[in-house]
Amino acid sequence: xxxxxxxxxxxxxxxxxxxxxxxxxxxxxxxxxxxxxxxxxxxxxxxxxxxxxxxxxxxxxxxxxxxxxxxxxxxxxxxxxxxxxxxxxxxxxxxxxxxxxxxxxxxxxxxxxxxxxxxxxxxxxxxxxxxxxxxxxxxxxxxxxxxxxxxxxxxxxxxxxxxxxxxxxxxxxxxxxxxxxxxxxxxxxxxxxxxxxxxxxxxxxxxxxxxxxxxxxxxxxxxxxxxxxxxxxxxxxxxxxxxxx
Numbered sequence: 001x002x003x004x005x006x007x008x009x010x011x012x013x014x015x016x017x018x019x020x021x022x023x024x025x026x027x028x029x030x031x032x033x034x035x036x037x038x039x040x041x042x043x044x045x046x047x048x049x050x051x052x053x054x055x056x057x058x059x060x061x062x063x064x065x066x067x068x069x070x071x072x073x074x075x076x077x078x079x080x081x082x083x084x085x086x087x088x089x090x091x092x093x094x095x096x097x098x099x100x101x102x103x104x105x106x107x108x109x110x111x112x113x114x115x116x117x118x119x120x121x122x123x124x125x126x127x128x129x130x131x132x133x134x135x136x137x138x139x140x141x142x143x144x145x146x147x148x149x150x151x152x153x154x155x156x157x158x159x160x161x162x163x164x165x166x167x168x169x170x171x172x173x174x175x176x177x178x179x180x181x182x183x184x185x186x187x188x189x190x191x192x193x194x195x196x197x198x199x200x201x202x203x204x205x206x207x208x209x210x211x212x213x214x215x216x217x218x219x220x221x222x223x224x225x226x227x228x229x230x231x232x233x234x235x236x237x238x239x240x241x242x243x244x245x
Contacts, residue, residue: 001036012039012066019045024053024068024214033069033199040064041129043136050157050164051225053218055198059121070214073197073204077188081208082181089174090181095144095151097182099234103134106141106153110167122167130166133157137231142179144170152176154183156196162224163187164196180207186236193224 001022003010010022027035035054039045041064049055049066058065082090107130111122133139138159144152152175154168163183170176187195196217197209212220 004037009034009065010036012036012064014038014040019048021049021052021054021066024218027068027070027214033067034065035068036066037063039066041125043129043132043138046129046133046157047138047159050159050162051221053214053221055164055166056126057121058123060123068214069199071211072214072217073200073209074212074217075184075195075197075204075207075209077184077192077195079208079210080181080184080188081206083206086174086177086181090178095146095175095178097179097236098143098145099183099186099236100134100140101143102150103139103141103155104131105150106143106155106169107131107167109150109153109169109171110155112169130155130157137233140234142183144175144179146172146175153179158192158229160225160227160229161190161192162194162196162221163192165198177207182236186234189237190230191227194220196221 001010001012001016001020007028009028010026012021022036024035027033041056046056053072054066054068056064057067107122107127111127130139134141139155139157141155142153143150151172152168152170154165154176156163156165168176168180184195197204200211
């Protein structure tokens with residue numbers, strides 16, 4: 001594993017028998033957080049990436065790009081902030097919210113074109129990789145339904161007591177926010193200490209997310225990922241493994 005040039009990202013050879021990543025402290029400053037490219041999206045490599053404070057993010061026609069930004073946006077579940085208008089929406093319960101009911105539909109919703117965006121970073125390769133993580137019990141989805149129509153949702157990866165958020169979508173106002181709030185409260189009930197929100201967005205800041213230095217983030221996830229987790233299908237209010245409907 002070597003840098004492509006003196007200041008550029010590292011190249012990960014997919015054929016390298018040793019599964020590894022560079023030290024995240026060596027990530028580039030421009031573009032911020034770019035660490036490496038290459039490798040593959042196998043489940044073993046993806047899980048190692050998350051445990052190391054690294055995530056994949058790339059577009060159609062690009063090689064696999066691996067990122068570890070500094071600072072990292074995170075949310076402590078107990079610091080979730082719910083506005084008065086969102087609290088009113090939650091009380092009115094306009095959506096039926098489920099866990100792991102239709103992971104494929106959620107990832108497809110997140111991948112759908114959005115106003116102002118030329119394409120999506122959820123490539124067919126990424127979709128296949130996260131569906132496999134879901135089958136293995138690591139990737140989870142939240143679905144928001146209205147009249148049995150999926151109107152919003154989100155998905156991410158859980159390792160130990162750390163949840164790594166990936167993407168969310170909404171076809172109706174507040175659908176993704178309602179799903180996120182329900183997920184955060186469930187994660188708090190299960191003893192999760194941290195939610196990785198990856199990069200700064202106004203949407204997540206409004207919900208209580210805050211920046212954390214990369215070194216602090218990595219120390220926290222190293223500890224949190226070693227704690228007992230909840231593999232398998234998730235259901236609200238249950239903490240045993242769920243493998244059926």
